[in-house]
Amino acid sequence: MTLRIGIAGISGRMGRLLQEEVAAAGGTLSGGIGRDGDAAALFAGSDAVIDFTNASTAERHAGLAAEHGKALILGSSGLSAAQETAVMAAAKHVPIVYAANFAPGVNLLFALAERMGAALPPEQYDAEIVEMHHRQKVDAPSGTAIGLGRAVARGRGRTLEEVGMESGRDGHTGARATGPIGFAALRGGQVVGEHTLLFAAGSEQIALTHRSFDRRVYATGAVRAAQWAAGQPAGLYDMKHVLGMG
Numbered sequence: 753m754t755l756r757i758g759i760a761g762i763s764g765r766m767g768r769l770l771q772e773e774v775a776a777a778g779g780t781l782s783g784g785i786g787r788d789g790d791a792a793a794l795f796a797g798s799d800a801v802i803d804f805t806n807a808s809t810a811e812r813h814a815g816l817a818a819e820h821g822k823a824l825i826l827g828s829s830g831l832s833a834a835q836e837t838a839v840m841a842a843a844k845h846v847p848i849v850y851a852a853n854f855a856p857g858v859n860l861l862f863a864l865a866e867r868m869g870a871a872l873p874p875e876q877y878d879a880e881i882v883e884m885h886h887r888q889k890v891d892a893p894s895g896t897a898i899g900l901g902r903a904v905a906r907g908r909g910r911t912l913e914e915v916g917m918e919s920g921r922d923g924h925t926g927a928r929a930t931g932p933i934g935f936a937a938l939r940g941g942q943v944v945g946e947h948t949l950l951f952a953a954g955s956e957q958i959a960l961t962h963r964s965f966d967r968r969v970y971a972t973g974a975v976r977a978a979q980w981a982a983g984q985p986a987g988l989y990d991m992k993h994v995l996g997m998g
């Protein structure tokens with residue numbers, strides 16, 4: 753039997769592509785909902801649900817996945833700490849792939865960010881993350897930018913909360929502090945997604961940039977994650993597990 757995949761956010765930019773990618777991967781589209789849809793019925797009739805909606809809906813869908821015993825692929829960004837805690841609680845009951853970014857190249861960048869964080873000490877190298885997205889994006893910094901910040905902090909043996917985030921610099925900010933990771937978010941036009949991680953020191957700078965040209969790269973990754981997750985025990989996973997990078 754083919755995997756029955758449901759889509760939450762089916763009329764959105766991602767949802768429209770996900771429909772095509774489910775078919776291309778040989779899955780069965782079990783249904784799709786927008787804001788007025790019946791989420792409980794979607795979960796009941798699916799083996800796995802892919803959610804690209806928004807933070808509060810994602811939290812609710814994590815609860816429904818646990819209740820119905822179904823795998824969940826979570827692409828929505830902008831979740832608060834409390835919402836992420838709720839996702840972690842649901843993942844005790846079902847497999848959940850919660851990925852800030854489903855593009856393979858970005859997941860390699862996460863691994864490189866951790867290595868760079870470990871190799872380039874904060875006393876000498878200021879870490880800055882710049883991202884740009886389309887004008888419709890409602891959250892900032894992007895989930896991917898935060899993921900990069902978390903990876904750099906992890907490389908430095910700390911959490912992002914411990915090292916601190918400096919974002920929205922404006923006016924008389926004073927000199928840059930040593931340690932916090934800087935974030936800048938640009939919004940405009942129809943930019944699919946661009947992220948640059950850079951480390952600046954007194955006498956050198958190193959920067960890595962990822963650009964997505966087509967959001968289909970996320971849809972392909974999310975469907976691949978659904979096929980992978982359906983065979984996994986309960987737990988919280990991300991794309992590095994799906995790609996065999998973790």
Ligand SMILES: NC(=O)C1=CN([C@@H]2O[C@H](COP(=O)(O)OP(=O)(O)OC[C@H]3O[C@@H](n4cnc5c(N)ncnc54)[C@H](OP(=O)(O)O)[C@@H]3O)[C@@H](O)[C@H]2O)C=CC1
Pocket residue numbers: 760761762763764765766767785786787788789804805806807809826827828829830851852853854855967970
């Ligand atoms: N992790 C990743 O790789 C990626 C993550 N994203 C994230 O995915 C999310 C969606 O992005 P995008 O597709 O561009 O956004 P869109 O705004 O285009 O689509 C979101 C869709 O969610 C639907 N929605 C809103 N509330 C609910 C609800 N309660 N139940 C079901 N559906 C609901 C909306 O439906 P309606 O039409 O009824 O309003 C809308 O169509 C964002 O958080 C974005 O940051 C995006 C790309 C890649």
Ligand SMILES: O=C(O)C1=N[C@H](C(=O)O)C[C@H](O)C1
Pocket residue numbers: 829830852853885889893894895896897944945946
């Ligand atoms: O909203 C988007 O479009 C994207 N959101 C994700 C994020 O917040 O990082 C992933 C990708 O950058 C596109």
